[in-house]
Amino acid sequence: MTKHFLFSLAAIALMIAGCCSQADKGNQKNSEASAEELSLATLLSGTDNFVDKPVKVSGTVDHVCKHGGKKMFIFGENPDDRIKITTGEKMSSFDPGLEGSDVLVNGIVREMRVDEDYLANWEMELNANKNDKKHKEIGNGEGKHESGESEENSAENEMNQIKTLRKQLEESGKDHLSFYSIECIEFKEKTESTKQ
Numbered sequence: 001m002t003k004h005f006l007f008s009l010a011a012i013a014l015m016i017a018g019c020c021s022q023a024d025k026g027n028q029k030n031s032e033a034s035a036e037e038l039s040l041a042t043l044l045s046g047t048d049n050f051v052d053k054p055v056k057v058s059g060t061v062d063h064v065c066k067h068g069g070k071k072m073f074i075f076g077e078n079p080d081d082r083i084k085i086t087t088g089e090k091m092s093s094f095d096p097g098l099e100g101s102d103v104l105v106n107g108i109v110r111e112m113r114v115d116e117d118y119l120a121n122w123e124m125e126l127n128a129n130k131n132d133k134k135h136k137e138i139g140n141g142e143g144k145h146e147s148g149e150s151e152e153n154s155a156e157n158e159m160n161q162i163k164t165l166r167k168q169l170e171e172s173g174k175d176h177l178s179f180y181s182i183e184c185i186e187f188k189e190k191t192e193s194t195k196q
Contacts, residue, residue: 038057040058040075043057057182058076058102058105059075060074061100064098074103084180104187105187107182107183111179112178119166119169126159165177
């Protein structure tokens with residue numbers, strides 16, 4: 001009787017394990033299937049409706065950031081329809097050789113909100129860093145510059161960005177600005193045979 005009981009218990013355990021495995025596979029397929037394929041124009045016309053949701057979008061790679069390759073920008077049929085793509089957790093970087101290629105990106109839409117608190121903190125960090133650095137003699141008049149210039153120009157550029165964002169925030173009449181990107185899960189470079 002104990003053999004029969006142990007055999008029944010083992011059979012039940014195998015059935016449960018099989019069901020769980022099938023459920024996991026089903027959930028993977030559902031999450032992949034739920035990634036809605038959109039044109040870039042459609043996504044950009046209602047991006048706030050897709051925040052934290054999976055999407056698939058095609059576009060042409062306009063730019064891959066050279067410092068680390070963690071970001072690339074794609075555009076759609078209209079070159080003004082442009083969005084930033086960032087590397088996901090399991091991705092190391094995008095290859096700069098992708099520039100000019102057509103890609104299909106599968107990822108999650110992310111929103112970055114910029115409000116007055118965000119801008120004030122950013123400005124405070126810039127001012128704190130500026131006060132911590134010793135200023136160097138900049139340039140020798142022949143087009144060569146000391147490293148201090150790029151740091152100062154970068155800080156100046158960031159301050160200009162803060163001013164521009166403050167103005168946009170004020171003109172929007174809202175309490176925040178939203179900037180959208182896609183966190184890439186995977187992407188495929190389209191070849192002539194895969195283009196439609």
